[in-house]
Amino acid sequence: EVSWDILQDCSSLKKVTIGQHLSVFNGGVFYGSNNLEEIKVSVNNPNLCDEDGVLYTKDKKMLICYPAGRTFKNYTVDDACKELSNYAFSKNESLKNLNLNNVEIMNHYAVNECRQLSDVIAPKVYFMYANAITDTKFSDETEDIILGKVLYKKASAGETVEVDDKIEAIAAYAFADNKSVKKVVLGKKFRSISEYAINSERDFRKTQQKISNN
Numbered sequence: 071e072v073s074w075d076i077l078q079d080c081s082s083l084k085k086v087t088i089g090q091h092l093s094v095f096n097g098g099v100f101y102g103s104n105n106l107e108e109i110k111v112s113v114n115n116p117n118l119c120d121e122d123g124v125l126y127t128k129d130k131k132m133l134i135c136y137p138a139g140r141t142f143k144n145y146t147v148d149d150a151c152k153e154l155s156n157y158a159f160s161k162n163e164s165l166k167n168l169n170l171n172n173v174e175i176m177n178h179y180a181v182n183e184c185r186q187l188s189d190v191i192a193p194k195v196y197f198m199y200a201n202a203i204t205d206t207k208f209s210d211e212t213e214d215i216i217l218g219k220v221l222y223k224k225a226s227a228g229e230t231v232e233v234d235d236k237i238e239a240i241a242a243y244a245f246a247d248n249k250s251v252k253k254v255v256l257g258k259k260f261r262s263i264s265e266y267a268i269n270s271e272r273d274f275r276k277t278q279q280k281i282s283n284n
Contacts, residue, residue: 084106104161105139126151139162161182167191223244
């Protein structure tokens with residue numbers, strides 16, 4: 071097992087090779103190692119693997135680390151991946167377009183400080199933490215963000231917000247920057263709202279469930 075911070079902020083680190091006996095990597099283990107370009111894993115490792123220099127769990131269901139020093143502008147997550155680890159994409163200054171493909175869960179700071187990132191496609195996401203995407207062009211400049219089944223951010227003006235029928239959840243602090251909304255109409259498939267999604271200090275006069283016409 072590698073501890074949380076042993077390989078953080080290693081500016082001279084460009085390539086890492088993981089042997090067959092190392093089994094556990096904590097999220098963010100390479101945080102701040104901004105010149106890291108490639109992570110390779112022994113084919114005999116029973117718990118980890120790499121896909122073109124990107125670190126995954128062996129079954130590829132979780133992406134652990136996309137190296138900060140990779141210079142590609144576009145990246146599509148492997149088809150098998152269902153979850154992004156903490157700090158999975160962190161401090162990469164080249165990535166502009168990210169396709170999360172079949173990812174369903176985005177953990178804390180899953181996409182963090184990738185300041186050139188302007189587009190994220192995530193059709194299958196159903197859960198994400200409030201800080202799942204931070205300090206990116208996409209999260210900072212986009213007023214309203216819906217990823218998969220989650221309303222992640224709603225900053226555009228208007229007293230009434232009608233949540234799309236495909237939305238099942240509202241992320242924490244989704245309305246944090248919204249000063250105008252007074253009413254939220256929830257869609258037919260809505261199932262959960264995270265703590266602090268709607269600031270209790272604001273004057274929300276009514277939140278109602280949309281009723282099917284059927």
